[in-house]
Amino acid sequence: MTFSLEGKTFVIMGVANKRSIAWGVARSLHKAGAKLIFTYGKDRTEKSIIELSSTLDGEPSIILQCDVTKDEAIEECFATIKEKVGIIHGVAHSVAFANKEELDGEFVNTSREGFLLAHNISSFSLTAVAKAAKELMPEGGSIVTMTYLGGERVMPNYNVMGVAKASLEANVRYLSSDLGKDNIRVNAISAGPIRTLSAKGVRDFNSILKKIEEEAPLRRTTTPEEVGDTALFLLSDMSRGITGENIHVDSGYHIMG
Ligand code: NDP
Ligand code: N5H
Structure with missing residues (x-):
C-alpha cells in the first residue's frame, strides 16, 4: 500500500481561489500523481480554477460546473465525468454556505429559509x-x-453552520454504513480556522487565530497544506481501514477544555 495516487482520478469540489482548503487538497493529490477533476458553483469561479489548474504540470485538468443545490446539475456533472474518464477513485467535498446575516448574533433567530439553505x-x-x-x-x-x-460544540457566531456541520458529520456516518459494502469509505476532516474567502468578513478572525496559537497543543494555526496531506491519506489506500471517521486537523485544539 502506498500514498501514491498514480493512475487514479479524483473529483475536487469547492476550489474558489488559491486560499481555498480544496486547493490545498488539490496540491497534495497532484503531488501524489493523481489526475484531478475540478467542480465549481458560481459562473465567476470558473476563471479562477482555469488559472490555478494551469499551474499544475501534466495534462490539463477537467473543469465542470456543479451547483450542488440542483439535483440535475449534480447528475449531469457526474454523467459528464463518466463520459470523459469512465471511473473515479474518490471525491473531495469542500463546499458550504450560510447567509452572512445568520453567522452573527443569536442562533435562535435563524430563519427557516436560512436554515434550509445552509443544510441543503x-x-x-x-x-x-x-x-x-x-x-x-x-x-x-x-x-x-x-x-x-462548531459542529460538535457551540462556537460564537457559527450558529446555523454549526447545526449544518453536525448534520454533515452524521451524514458521513450514515453514508459510510451504506457504502461500505461497495468498498467506498466516507470520512470528514475537522479543520482548524484558516483564512479563506468563506472566512472573510468573520468578525474577530485574528483573535480566533491568536487563541489557537496560544492554546492549541501545537501552538500554531492550521494550514491548507496540513489539511491537504490528511485528505491525501484519507483518499489513498493507506487509510483503507478507516471509514465514518472525523479526523481533527487543528493543531490538537479540539482536545483542550
Ligand atoms: P472557500 O470559500 O474557499 O470554499 C467554499 C466553496 O463552497 C467555494 O468554492 C464555493 O464555490 C462553494 N460553494 C458554495 N455554494 C455552492 C454551491 N451551491 N454549489 C457548489 N459549490 C458551492 O472556503 P473554505 O475553503 O474555507 O471552505 C471549504 C470547506 O471547509 C467548507 O465546508 C468549510 O465549512 C470548511 N471549513 C473551513 C474552515 C476555515 O476556517 N476556513 C474550517 C473548517 C472547515 P462557488 O463560490 O463557486 O459557489
Ligand atoms: C466560528 C466561526 C466564525 C463565524 C462563522 C463563520 C462561518 C463560515 C462558514 C460559511 C461557509 C461561510 C459563508 O457561507 C460565507 C457566505 O455567507 C459569504 N461568502 C461568499 O458567498 C463567498 C464569496 C463564497 C466563496 O463562500 C461560500 N461559502 O460559498 C468559524 C471560523 C472560526 C472557521 C470557519 C470559517 C469555518 C467554516 O466552516 O468555514
Whole structure:
C-alpha cells in the first residue's frame, strides 16, 4: 500500500481561489500523481480554477460546473465525468454556505429559509454527491468532506453552520454504513480556522487565530497544506481501514477544555 495516487482520478469540489482548503487538497493529490477533476458553483469561479489548474504540470485538468443545490446539475456533472474518464477513485467535498446575516448574533433567530439553505448546500449536497459518485466507483473509493469543531460544540457566531456541520458529520456516518459494502469509505476532516474567502468578513478572525496559537497543543494555526496531506491519506489506500471517521486537523485544539 502506498500514498501514491498514480493512475487514479479524483473529483475536487469547492476550489474558489488559491486560499481555498480544496486547493490545498488539490496540491497534495497532484503531488501524489493523481489526475484531478475540478467542480465549481458560481459562473465567476470558473476563471479562477482555469488559472490555478494551469499551474499544475501534466495534462490539463477537467473543469465542470456543479451547483450542488440542483439535483440535475449534480447528475449531469457526474454523467459528464463518466463520459470523459469512465471511473473515479474518490471525491473531495469542500463546499458550504450560510447567509452572512445568520453567522452573527443569536442562533435562535435563524430563519427557516436560512436554515434550509445552509443544510441543503453544506450537508445534503454530500448525500447527493455520494449517490452520483458511487456509480463511477465500481472498484471502491473514498469520499472526504470538510467540517469544523462548531459542529460538535457551540462556537460564537457559527450558529446555523454549526447545526449544518453536525448534520454533515452524521451524514458521513450514515453514508459510510451504506457504502461500505461497495468498498467506498466516507470520512470528514475537522479543520482548524484558516483564512479563506468563506472566512472573510468573520468578525474577530485574528483573535480566533491568536487563541489557537496560544492554546492549541501545537501552538500554531492550521494550514491548507496540513489539511491537504490528511485528505491525501484519507483518499489513498493507506487509510483503507478507516471509514465514518472525523479526523481533527487543528493543531490538537479540539482536545483542550
Ligand atoms: P472557500 O470559500 O474557499 O470554499 C467554499 C466553496 O463552497 C467555494 O468554492 C464555493 O464555490 C462553494 N460553494 C458554495 N455554494 C455552492 C454551491 N451551491 N454549489 C457548489 N459549490 C458551492 O472556503 P473554505 O475553503 O474555507 O471552505 C471549504 C470547506 O471547509 C467548507 O465546508 C468549510 O465549512 C470548511 N471549513 C473551513 C474552515 C476555515 O476556517 N476556513 C474550517 C473548517 C472547515 P462557488 O463560490 O463557486 O459557489
Ligand atoms: C466560528 C466561526 C466564525 C463565524 C462563522 C463563520 C462561518 C463560515 C462558514 C460559511 C461557509 C461561510 C459563508 O457561507 C460565507 C457566505 O455567507 C459569504 N461568502 C461568499 O458567498 C463567498 C464569496 C463564497 C466563496 O463562500 C461560500 N461559502 O460559498 C468559524 C471560523 C472560526 C472557521 C470557519 C470559517 C469555518 C467554516 O466552516 O468555514
